[in-house]
Amino acid sequence: MKRLCTAALAVLIAAPAIAEEVNVYSYRQPELIEPLMTAFTEETGVDVNLVYLNTGMIERLKAEGTRSPADLVFTVDISRLAAVVDADLTQPVSSEMLDKNVPDALHDPAGHWHALTTRARIVYASKERVSDGEVTTYEDLADEKWKGRICTRSGTHAYMVALTSAMIHHHGEAYAKEWLEGVKANLARKPQGNDRAQVKAIWAGECDISIGNTYYMGLMLKDEEQKEWADSVRIVFPTFEDGGTHVNVSGFAMTANAPNKEAAMKLVDFLASPRGQEIYAEDNNEYPIAPGTSPSELVASWGSFTPDDANLADLAALRPVALRLTEEVDYDG
Incomplete structure (x- = not known):
């Protein structure tokens, strides 16, 4: 018995750790969000698998059902975010970072979607x-x-x-x-x-x-x-x-059956953080939403508005x- 326990322990020690990952279905073009995903992976070690969809996100999620690998959906426009929620394909989420950095008017009241930038x-x-x-x-x-x-x-x-x-x-x-x-x-x-x-x-x-x-x-x-x-x-x-x-938004929703929810929450917290908002502002020419963050110099040059x-x-x-x-x-x- 002692020899078996020792052998089992050796196997556990030798086994490589399973890398964390997040699977994202996105209506956002890859070049717009890949810099954010790269920065997130460099900071956390969590890999992001990005699937770009031109159309059909809701249909795909419905077809995949509980077997869907998707953790998060990224899209633009409040109507598209609401459509995914209305299709009963999401779950509510909250965190200290989201509560702190996403204004109340840019949350779904029930927590099913959250904005990350405005335009x-x-x-x-x-x-x-x-x-x-x-x-x-x-x-x-x-x-x-x-x-x-x-x-x-x-x-x-x-x-x-x-x-x-x-x-x-x-x-x-x-x-x-x-x-x-x-x-x-x-x-x-x-x-x-x-x-x-x-x-x-x-x-x-x-x-x-x-x-x-x-x-x-x-x-x-x-x-x-x-x-x-x-x-x-x-x-x-x-x-x-x-x-x-x-104004309208780009934002995210957590899928109803997210298989990597903990890692996915790390990603959305990063995107809502001052660091993530800074990258959004510089690379996407959008308006950051976190308090204390500013648009890029180029975007600011276009003027201010209410x-x-x-x-x-x-x-x-x-x-x-x-x-x-x-x-x-x-x-x-």
């Missing part, structure tokens, strides 16, 4: 054809003075739906529908492409203003071809008439109504 939904305006002060509010985009001068992506895209949801929040369904009809009447072309494609259209003279997220300016400035597009516009921070500038105080969970709940109104006015038609 403003702004107007890109032609430096040549739009004067300072000509764009002031989101409501103003429906004014006839912009007829044939606006470019946007599809009205059913999550970013546009979130803005429409915010318009409903501030003014009600009837006003929001009228606003959508007004913006559609002012379009210079059929909605198409991503936010950068709209800036390219301004550069090409197809329209004078477009709606987009702030961080795309940073991405364009880093691209040799797209820098010329970026240099042709300036960023304007509109507000709602009774509010501030519309974020709208609409609760993001409330906007997520208005998503079905926003989609219905968008389809009723045939915005993309």
